[in-house]
Amino acid sequence: MIYIFGGLLLISFIKQKDVILNKKRNLVLFLLLSVCGIALGTVHMISPYIPSIAYSLEGILRTLLVNR
Template sequence: MIYIFSFTIIYTFIRQREKILSKKRNLALYLLLSVSGLALGIVYLLNPYLPSITTVMEKYMK
């Protein structure tokens, strides 16, 4: 799944390059979301039985 996500990130960057690079805000947001998505994918690959973010939040909000 992480390979498909990586391919999608690269494909989106190639297709929307002008729009992403036109403003620093767009580039920063694109990089932030891409890096956070890849980081979550790597964490899942390392330990797929980790509780999800929603499970952890639900536990502490009760």
């Protein structure tokens, strides 16, 4: 899926290059968001079964309650 998203990002960039390249801010934001998305995708692809945020928070809360 990450490759499809990568391809779509490229197509999106080409289609909207006038808007994105019009201002430096637009380009920086587009690149920043794209990099964040791709980074999340890469992490998910490398280790798809890492504990979720909800699971980790639940563990932390339980530990805190037990220590009390």
